[in-house]
Amino acid sequence: MDKLTLVKEAIKARESAYTPYSKFNVGAAVLSGNDKVFLGCNIENASYGLTNCAERTAIFKAVSDKETEMKAIAIVADTDGPVSPCGACRQVIAEFANQDTKIYLANLNGDIQETTIEQLLPGYFTSKDMERS
Numbered sequence: 001m002d003k004l005t006l007v008k009e010a011i012k013a014r015e016s017a018y019t020p021y022s023k024f025n026v027g028a029a030v031l032s033g034n035d036k037v038f039l040g041c042n043i044e045n046a047s048y049g050l051t052n053c054a055e056r057t058a059i060f061k062a063v064s065d066k067e068t069e070m071k072a073i074a075i076v077a078d079t080d081g082p083v084s085p086c087g088a089c090r091q092v093i094a095e096f097a098n099q100d101t102k103i104y105l106a107n108l109n110g111d112i113q114e115t116t117i118e119q120l121l122p123g124y125f126t127s128k129d130m131e132r133s
């Protein structure tokens, strides 16, 4: 599946955003190891801190379906430049991304920035860091 198709899936996912508080709608689409697409939107809460971002929703849906490998993820919002994922989401992406995982940050104007987890979260914490020597 190409970049543009996955970004379009993320735009579709964005339509489900539940954002009565911020009205800032975000969509995400994960392409899993078995070439399945999982859509996610941000889901807010009256207790603001319980909000789940779009990219975490999409990743958690994939993992719930035993799809723990991520070939690509697209994230889209109505921003001037490509949307920038929050720190929590960067760490969750790091858990399921690998060096080859394509990360597409996009907006509704057709700007798409292709990046990697190492660029998004240099030196990120992984399970390897818990190994004892």
Ligand SMILES: O=c1ccn([C@H]2C[C@H](O)[C@@H](CO)O2)c(=O)[nH]1
Pocket (backbone or CB within 6 Å): 019, 022, 024, 025, 026, 041, 042, 043, 044, 051, 052, 053, 054, 055, 075, 083, 084, 085, 086, 089
């Ligand atoms: O990459 C991002 C950035 C923000 N949000 C959501 C969280 C909240 O609902 C709203 C405003 O922060 O946007 C996402 O879903 N993904």
Ligand SMILES: [Zn+2]
Pocket (backbone or CB within 6 Å): 053, 054, 085, 086, 087, 088, 089, 090
């Ligand atoms: Zn986030």
